Amino acid sequence: MRIPLSHLATLASLLALASWLAPIASAAEPAPATPPSPAINPDGWPVHDPARPVPPLATPRPAEALAPASIPPTGAVILFDGTDLSAWQNPAWLVRDGTFEVTPKAGNLITRQSFGSCHLHLEWSAPLPVKGSGQGRGNSGVFLMDRYEIQILDNHDNPTYADGYVGAVYGQHPPLANAVRPPGEWNTYDIFFHAPLFSAEGKLREPAAVTVVLNGVVVQNNAEFYGLSTWKKVAVYSAHPPAAPLRLQDHGDRVRFRNIWVVPTPELPAK
Ligand code: MG
Numbered sequence: 001m002r003i004p005l006s007h008l009a010t011l012a013s014l015l016a017l018a019s020w021l022a023p024i025a026s027a028a029e030p031a032p033a034t035p036p037s038p039a040i041n042p043d044g045w046p047v048h049d050p051a052r053p054v055p056p057l058a059t060p061r062p063a064e065a066l067a068p069a070s071i072p073p074t075g076a077v078i079l080f081d082g083t084d085l086s087a088w089q090n091p092a093w094l095v096r097d098g099t100f101e102v103t104p105k106a107g108n109l110i111t112r113q114s115f116g117s118c119h120l121h122l123e124w125s126a127p128l129p130v131k132g133s134g135q136g137r138g139n140s141g142v143f144l145m146d147r148y149e150i151q152i153l154d155n156h157d158n159p160t161y162a163d164g165y166v167g168a169v170y171g172q173h174p175p176l177a178n179a180v181r182p183p184g185e186w187n188t189y190d191i192f193f194h195a196p197l198f199s200a201e202g203k204l205r206e207p208a209a210v211t212v213v214l215n216g217v218v219v220q221n222n223a224e225f226y227g228l229s230t231w232k233k234v235a236v237y238s239a240h241p242p243a244a245p246l247r248l249q250d251h252g253d254r255v256r257f258r259n260i261w262v263v264p265t266p267e268l269p270a271k
Pocket residue numbers: 139140141151152249251
């Protein structure tokens with residue numbers, strides 16, 4: 001069959017149009033469900049990047065092995081010994097059976113006393129029955145100096161973005177390992193915190209740093225905070241007093257706590 005020349009010209013135009021449209025079509029493909037944040041941390045990773053490798057699993061040490069070190073040492077400030085919430089400014093959470101539990105929407109729990117550098121010991125347990133997924137499962141957190149969050153999350157068979165895992169310096173440093181116990185079991189945190197130092201003019205002289213041991217496994221090793229904990233943003237510093245309360249987060253999940261104490265530690269001189 002002979003095709004008239006005019007028809008061939010039309011066919012060529014259509015092919016040209018199709019090749020021009022192809023890149024537009026691929027550019028219009030649906031975006032990933034959780035696009036990476038445009039905020040980039042100083043280590044080069046986008047904040048809450050879902051593509052960042054998640055921490056490897058680690059076996060928690062047996063609870064019996066950790067029990068002796070859970071007894072508060074001389075000089076410790078007891079924040080909860082199983083009886084009441086008198087060490088806290090707003091004791092709105094439920095105390096029962098030697099534990100207390102987040103009461104959703106009752107707000108965060110904040111200590112009466114302020115602390116700077118310290119060793120904080122606390123034990124917590126993610127709720128049963130299991131509910132939700134990702135950041136919506138057994139989420140709480142401990143904010144050192146009311147500002148610097150170490151994440152509490154039920155990461156047992158529950159992946160999320162790496163810098164939001166249990167033991168993360170939230171939004172900044174993923175934990176070195178995932179050493180969480182299953183929900184309903186008790187996890188032990190020992191947190192060794194260096195408060196940041198600011199000049200009289202409010203300029204940062206030394207960043208805050210933290211070592212975190214979860215169930216006997218080191219999950220942060222002297223990690224430096226980029227700034228105050230935040231969400232979907234790069235953290236920055238804002239000068240604050242040398243001591244501030246501890247805060248436990250009400251993230252809407254009934255996380256339980258027990259045996260909380262703090263040993264204040266000397267501030268290091270600026271380098
Ligand atoms: Mg949290």
